[in-house]
Amino acid sequence: MRRLGGALLSLAAFLVVWKTVTVIGGYPVYILPAPEVVAERGVRAVSTGLLWHHTSLTLLEIVLGFAAGAGAALVTGVALGKSVVVERVLSPYIVAAQAVPILALAPLLDIWFGGGFLARVVVCALIVFFPIAIATMVGIRSADPLLDEMLRSLGARSAQRTRLLEIPSALPVIFGGLRVGVTLAVIGAVVAEWASAGSTGLGVLINIANQGLFDTPLMFVALATLAVLGLTFYGLVVLVERRLVVR
Amino acid sequence: MTPRGSASGALGVTIDDVGVRFGVPGPGRVTALAGLTLDVPAGSFTVVIGPNGCGKSTLLRLVAGLLAPDSGSVRVDGVAPVAGDGRVGLAFQQPRLVPWRSTLENVALPLELAGIAAPRRRAAALETLERVGLAGAAQLRPRELSGGMAQRAALARALITDPPVLLLDEPFSALDALTRETFDAELQRLWLERRRTVILVTHSVPEAITLADRVVVMTPRPGRVARIVEVDLPRPRSADVGGDAHAAALGGEVREALAAAHAIELRPWAEQEGAA
Numbered sequence: 001m002r003r004l005g006g007a008l009l010s011l012a013a014f015l016v017v018w019k020t021v022t023v024i025g026g027y028p029v030y031i032l033p034a035p036e037v038v039a040e041r042g043v044r045a046v047s048t049g050l051l052w053h054h055t056s057l058t059l060l061e062i063v064l065g066f067a068a069g070a071g072a073a074l075v076t077g078v079a080l081g082k083s084v085v086v087e088r089v090l091s092p093y094i095v096a097a098q099a100v101p102i103l104a105l106a107p108l109l110d111i112w113f114g115g116g117f118l119a120r121v122v123v124c125a126l127i128v129f130f131p132i133a134i135a136t137m138v139g140i141r142s143a144d145p146l147l148d149e150m151l152r153s154l155g156a157r158s159a160q161r162t163r164l165l166e167i168p169s170a171l172p173v174i175f176g177g178l179r180v181g182v183t184l185a186v187i188g189a190v191v192a193e194w195a196s197a198g199s200t201g202l203g204v205l206i207n208i209a210n211q212g213l214f215d216t217p218l219m220f221v222a223l224a225t226l227a228v229l230g231l232t233f234y235g236l237v238v239l240v241e242r243r244l245v246v247r
Numbered sequence: 248m249t250p251r252g253s254a255s256g257a258l259g260v261t262i263d264d265v266g267v268r269f270g271v272p273g274p275g276r277v278t279a280l281a282g283l284t285l286d287v288p289a290g291s292f293t294v295v296i297g298p299n300g301c302g303k304s305t306l307l308r309l310v311a312g313l314l315a316p317d318s319g320s321v322r323v324d325g326v327a328p329v330a331g332d333g334r335v336g337l338a339f340q341q342p343r344l345v346p347w348r349s350t351l352e353n354v355a356l357p358l359e360l361a362g363i364a365a366p367r368r369r370a371a372a373l374e375t376l377e378r379v380g381l382a383g384a385a386q387l388r389p390r391e392l393s394g395g396m397a398q399r400a401a402l403a404r405a406l407i408t409d410p411p412v413l414l415l416d417e418p419f420s421a422l423d424a425l426t427r428e429t430f431d432a433e434l435q436r437l438w439l440e441r442r443r444t445v446i447l448v449t450h451s452v453p454e455a456i457t458l459a460d461r462v463v464v465m466t467p468r469p470g471r472v473a474r475i476v477e478v479d480l481p482r483p484r485s486a487d488v489g490g491d492a493h494a495a496a497l498g499g500e501v502r503e504a505l506a507a508a509h510a511i512e513l514r515p516w517a518e519q520e521g522a523a
Contacts, residue, residue, distance in 0.1 A: 150343040153311050154357045155331010164356075168347050246347040246388075 033217045041217035042224070050205075055225055058189050058202040061117070062229065065124020066185040070178060073129045077136020078162060081170070087137070098130040102188065106195035115197050123192035128181040135177025139170025168246075175241040182233040186226055202226055257290040257444045258324040258334060258411040260310055265319035266469075267305055279305045281469035283319070289411075290442045294455040296501065297465030297473075298509070303448040304340070306470070307414045310446065311337040323412055331360070336410030338418045342397035344389035344404075350396075351376065351385040354403045361408075375407045376400075378437065395426050406437070415447040419454075428486040431457050435483055452505075456480070456498050457488050464504040474504035 015035050022034040029037060045051040076094075080087045106123050113119035143166045151161050193203030202222050209218035267280040279302040287293050295303050308314040309321045312328035312335065321327060323334050336357075344353045351372050352359075358368035376382050379399045389397060398418055405413060419430045431454055438445055438458075449455055455462045455478075462476040478497055480488060488494045 146339070146341060146343050147345060149313065150339060151356075151360075152330050153313055153337045154360050155329075155333070156360050160360060165345070168345075 030214050030216045033220060038217045038220040038224070041215075042221040045218060045221050051221065051225065054200055054202050054205040054222070055229075057117075057200045058193070058226075059229065061120045061124055061189040061192065061201070062185045062233065065121045065188060066128050066182055066233070068121065069125030069128030069185070070132050070181060072125065073132035073177070073181070074136055074174070076129075077133040077174075078140055078167070080133065080137040081140025081166070082158070082162065094130065094133060097126070102127050102191055103195075106191050110192070110195045110197075117198075119196055120189060120192035120198075120201070123195070124185050124188035127184045127188035127191075131180040131184065132174070132177040135173050135180075136170060139173030140166045142173060143169040171241075171245050175237065175245060178237050178241075179234060182237050183230050185233070186230045190226065256409065256411055257442060259289040260285075260287040260412060260444065260446070261320075261322045261325075262286075262306070262309070263320045263322075265309065265316040265321060267302065267309070267314065268317050278469040280309075280316075281471060283471045285463060285472055287444060287446060289324075289444055292438055292445045292458055292460045293447070293463060294459035294461070295446060295448045295463045295465060296450065296452065296455050296505065297470065298467050298505070299450075301465045301467050302470030303465060304416055307337060307416050307446065307448060310412065311335050311414055313337075333361070333408060334410060335412045335414060336405040336408060337414045338401050338405040338416065340417045340420060342389070342401040344392075344397060344400055346389050348388070349385065350381065350387050350389065350392065350400050353389065353400055354407055356404060357408045371407055372403070375403045378406065379403045380433070395422055395430070398422065398430070402434075409441070410443065412444045412446070415445065417448050417450065420450065427451075427454070432483075432486060434458065439483060452498050452501050453486075453488075455501060456494050457484050457486055462497075462501050464501060464508060466508040473508040476500050476504065 018035050022032055025032065033041075042051070076090070080090060102123065105126070109122050109126070110119045113122050140162075147165055148161060151165055156164065189201070190203035190206070193201035194207065198204060202225055205222045206219050209215040209222060262283055262285040265280055265283045266278070268276055268278050270276045283302075283306065285306075295306065297303055305314065309316055310323065310328060312330040312332065328335055344350070345356070348356075351369065354375055355368040355372035358371060363371075373382065373385060376385055379402055381396060381399045381403060384392060384396055384400070387396075389400070392400060398421070402415075402418060405415075415434075419427045422430065434447075435458055447458060459478045462478060463472055464474045464476065465471065466473045476497060478494075480491070480494055480497070484494075
């Protein structure tokens with residue numbers, strides 16, 4: 001309850017500062033609209049179904065992209081953590097793929113994966129992959145060698161040691177990666193939408209509002225929606241973490 | 248009952264001319280054990296004593312199958328041990344409990360790894376916890392246990408499969424002297440119940456005399472057997488066994504052997520000094 005109160009208080013302060021800046025600056029609406037203008041535009045976008053039309057697709061891209069990317073990253077991270085050979089062979093490619101800007105890769109992936117929904121999910125998955133895979137690898141290696149020896153003395157096979165010791169030891173670090181990854185998934189979806197030719201998605205809505213309609217309040221509505229999506233997913237990851245990680 | 252008690256479930260251990268080296272060849276290479284030969288009869292209680300770093304823990308890891316010797320052979324009942332083959336139980340110097348599991352789940356771990364169903368391993372774990380006087384702590388997590396309770400839990404984990412050979416690596420060394428005496432008495436009781444083969448590593452001469460059939464005194468590194476002292480005191484023995492004249496003599500013999508083993512190590516220095 002107190003946490004919620006704190007969040008509301010900080011939101012109120014943010015809105016006050018925003019409003020003050022618009023009053024003092026007296027900017028035109030297409031540069032910086034006042035909060036109530038954005039709110040009014042938001043209500044209209046919701047009531048016409050415009051916002052949900054774009055948000056629903058982006059939401060799906062984020063969920064599927066994050067699930068695919070995180071799933072692949074967990075499996076790869078365990079393999080990287082357990083085998084030095086696997087790490088030596090794979091890590092140059094993983095690091096190189098991460099070092100290439102996603103903004104530059106997205107158009108290419110868009111061509112490869114048919115320029116539609118699938119391409120967007122792939123971009124999302126790719127951007128999510130790196131932090132989670134690396135966190136998993138580091139976490140797997142953080143397992144206590146004394147406990148590992150204890151398990152070996154009891155005849156535990158490699159897969160059993162992974163399940164009983166390495167993954168539970170890695171969980172706090174893995175969740176650090178998931179927290180980073182889930183916010184990146186939101187970025188990935190928008191970047192992918194910018195690179196693709198589709199006509200739906202919050203990224204597309206930002207483009208339309210900004211360049212097509214000069215409807216800056218609508219752009220703010222889209223940005224706020226992305227922020228809310230990011231916060232929500234982040235909060236969900238933290239909730240799961242609280243349930244799974246024994247401290 | 249034979250005078251030794253029933254040793255039907257116990258197995259003998261033979262260690263023949265074993266050498267173990269650590270590290271890559273070169274000046275940094277450490278020879279932990281060299282030419283170690285030791286015969287541990289089935290159902291006997293053997294205590295290994297020696298200075299720090301003489302390879303006592305290495306010896307236990309060999310018998311547990313966690314380590315293969317570089318030379319010589321280690322046999323449990325004539326067959327080289329493999330970690331987890333169920334013939335050897337090992338309790339480490341530290342409790343090594345899995346922190347995110349309850350005491351009960353920790354104790355049941357060997358059965359879980361063997362694929363035994365949950366209700367059966369739960370029952371067995373409760374029974375074993377009772378044997379070590381820890382039944383009330385079944386649902387506690389390791390961090391909620393005192394040092395002594397954690398050691399009991401670790402002992403229970405080693406006992407739950409009733410291994411024919413039980414290896415104890417200074418399991419009570421972190422405990423205060425009084426608690427330790429209680430543990431030694433309980434250990435003796437547990438051993439008298441089932442008469443499994445026990446190899447216990449310690450630094451403490453009184454503990455060795457209280458528990459052992461035979462005390463194996465090791466040399467400093469590279470470790471080998473310096474001397475074996477047979478302890479022919481009647482059982483059950485109490486912790487103040489040192490008050491007994493014969494026990495005191497045996498303790499003196501062990502101390503003497505330890506001192507002599509050190510002298511072997513020091514002699515080359517003495518010779519060099521004499522030459523200079």
